[in-house]
Amino acid sequence: MEKQYSFTANLNVKNLACWRNDQVLFNNLNLSLSPANVLFLQGENGSGKTSLLRILCGFRLADEGDIFWDNKSVLSNYEYFQNISYVGHKNGIKDELTVEENLNLMRSMATASDIKTENVLKQIGLFKRADVLARQLSAGQKRKLALARLMMTENSFWVLDEPFTSLDTATVEFFELLIKKHVTRGGMLILTSHHEINLSGLSVNHLNLSS
Amino acid sequence: MFTAWTQIFKRDLLIAFRRRSEIIHPIIFFVMVISLFPLAIGDDKVLLQKIAPAIIWVTALLATMLSLDTLFRSDFEDGSLEQMTLLKTPLSMLVTAKIMAHWVITGLPLILITPLLAVLLYMPSESISMLLLTLLLGTPTLSLIGAVGIALTVGLRQGGVILSLLILPLYIPVLIFATLALQNVEQGFSAEAQLAMMLAILVLAITLSPFAIAAALKVSLN
Numbered sequence: 001m002e003k004q005y006s007f008t009a010n011l012n013v014k015n016l017a018c019w020r021n022d023q024v025l026f027n028n029l030n031l032s033l034s035p036a037n038v039l040f041l042q043g044e045n046g047s048g049k050t051s052l053l054r055i056l057c058g059f060r061l062a063d064e065g066d067i068f069w070d071n072k073s074v075l076s077n078y079e080y081f082q083n084i085s086y087v088g089h090k091n092g093i094k095d096e097l098t099v100e101e102n103l104n105l106m107r108s109m110a111t112a113s114d115i116k117t118e119n120v121l122k123q124i125g126l127f128k129r130a131d132v133l134a135r136q137l138s139a140g141q142k143r144k145l146a147l148a149r150l151m152m153t154e155n156s157f158w159v160l161d162e163p164f165t166s167l168d169t170a171t172v173e174f175f176e177l178l179i180k181k182h183v184t185r186g187g188m189l190i191l192t193s194h195h196e197i198n199l200s201g202l203s204v205n206h207l208n209l210s211s
Numbered sequence: 212m213f214t215a216w217t218q219i220f221k222r223d224l225l226i227a228f229r230r231r232s233e234i235i236h237p238i239i240f241f242v243m244v245i246s247l248f249p250l251a252i253g254d255d256k257v258l259l260q261k262i263a264p265a266i267i268w269v270t271a272l273l274a275t276m277l278s279l280d281t282l283f284r285s286d287f288e289d290g291s292l293e294q295m296t297l298l299k300t301p302l303s304m305l306v307t308a309k310i311m312a313h314w315v316i317t318g319l320p321l322i323l324i325t326p327l328l329a330v331l332l333y334m335p336s337e338s339i340s341m342l343l344l345t346l347l348l349g350t351p352t353l354s355l356i357g358a359v360g361i362a363l364t365v366g367l368r369q370g371g372v373i374l375s376l377l378i379l380p381l382y383i384p385v386l387i388f389a390t391l392a393l394q395n396v397e398q399g400f401s402a403e404a405q406l407a408m409m410l411a412i413l414v415l416a417i418t419l420s421p422f423a424i425a426a427a428l429k430v431s432l433n
Contacts, residue, residue, distance in 0.1 A: 057293070057296075057297065058296065058297075059293055059296065059429075059432045059433070060432070060433050061433060081296070081297050082297065082298065082299045084297050085297075086293065086294070086297060088290060088293065089290075090288070090289055090290025090293065091289065091290055092289065092290035092291050092293060092294040093289065093290075093291075094222070094226060094285075094289065094291060095285075095289065096225070096226040096229040096230055097222070097225065097226065101225075105218060105222060106294075108214060108215070108218050109214070109215040109218055109219075109298050109299075109300070110297075110298060110299065111299075133229075149294075
């Protein structure tokens with residue numbers, strides 16, 4: 001049995017609205033997510049999936065509505081943001097640092113997990129390239145490195161925007177397993193993906209922003 | 212809280228070291244522009260001596276602005292900035308680490324090379340030490356004020372013009388007090404009042420600008 005996350009709570013979103021260039025992306029959006037649950041966002045391109053994720057992470061302000069974490073508005077609740085692991089379209093890794101330096105940096109600035117950097121490198125198959133500058137990695141390898149962020153910290157709320165772009169099948173399977181482990185530990189996950197993702201055995205809610 | 216600060220500070224120094232060419236550009240600009248003046252003016256020692264403080268300070272100001280452009284750009288483009296907003300340490304603290312690292316990389320070499328350039332412009336030695344003192348007090352202020360403008364324009368594609376319109380007026384007080392201090396020393400007066408004002412502006416910039424920078428970066432992310 002894996003160790004459960006110590007910090008986790010319910011997420012509630014009430015009457016959220018987001019406009020872009022005078023166009024309504026979504027309106028009156030309500031959703032809730034509790035520990036050990038997954039929310040799978042669906043919708044066509046431009047339906048506001050990324051915008052919703054960015055609002056949840058606090059990068060973007062909602063035009064209307066509120067987000068509650070543990071029944072408190074997140075606007076004054078910094079613990080909520082500190083507990084997020086976000087992997088978006090941008091990888092958030094530094095090209096001028098080596099693979100290992102990037103991983104250690106991710107770890108050192110948040111609540112670190114128990115897993116050793118060396119083991120993470122082995123698991124994502126970059127052990128032999130630990131001293132290579134991130135600039136020299138392929139797109140898929142960079143993506144792996146970006147997703148390795150999830151393993152470096154003890155954050156219980158993962159927000160993933162198209163996590164599996166340019167990854168090979170074996171790596172996708174590895175991260176699917178990682179997601180399952182995360183959720184069974186009581187973690188929460190919101191993701192968007194146009195890839196088929198195997199989340200069997202988990203309690204997954206679907207939300208379609210197009211309809 | 213301070214581990215994240217030192218990590219960012221060290222990270223930025225390391226990245227700068229690995230991207231030396233980009234960092235050295237403003238310093239070369241500084242040296243080149245100042246050494247063009249004696250060539251253009253000719254061997255008029257009195258005139259050069261008279262305008263030397265103005266030349267060095269105006270060039271330092273422009274070099275700082277040139278160097279600031281890279282301050283947040285790569286973090287903004289590769290997504291590191293988004294990740295920084297999710298850390299325990301407030302963004303306003305982390306930006307001070309970035310600015311401090313940036314000043315060590317660009318401001319400090321500028322000050323170190325100034326005595327050489329001052330000799331080129333026939334500055335007397337007592338003025339040179341005052342010049343270094345004003346630069347030491349002034350360039351961190353320039354970096355802090357400039358960072359607010361950079362943070363506001365980092366999301367724009369054509370930020371350069373707006374940036375100079377935005378921050379050059381704010382640089383004027385620093386420029387006035389610095390050159391006034393140098394004039395006073397040249398005429399044999401004390402420059403304490405000007406230095407005290409420059410220190411006051413620096414303290415003000417250190418205390419207030421981090422909050423403005425963090426807020427501006429969040430606007431740019433939005």
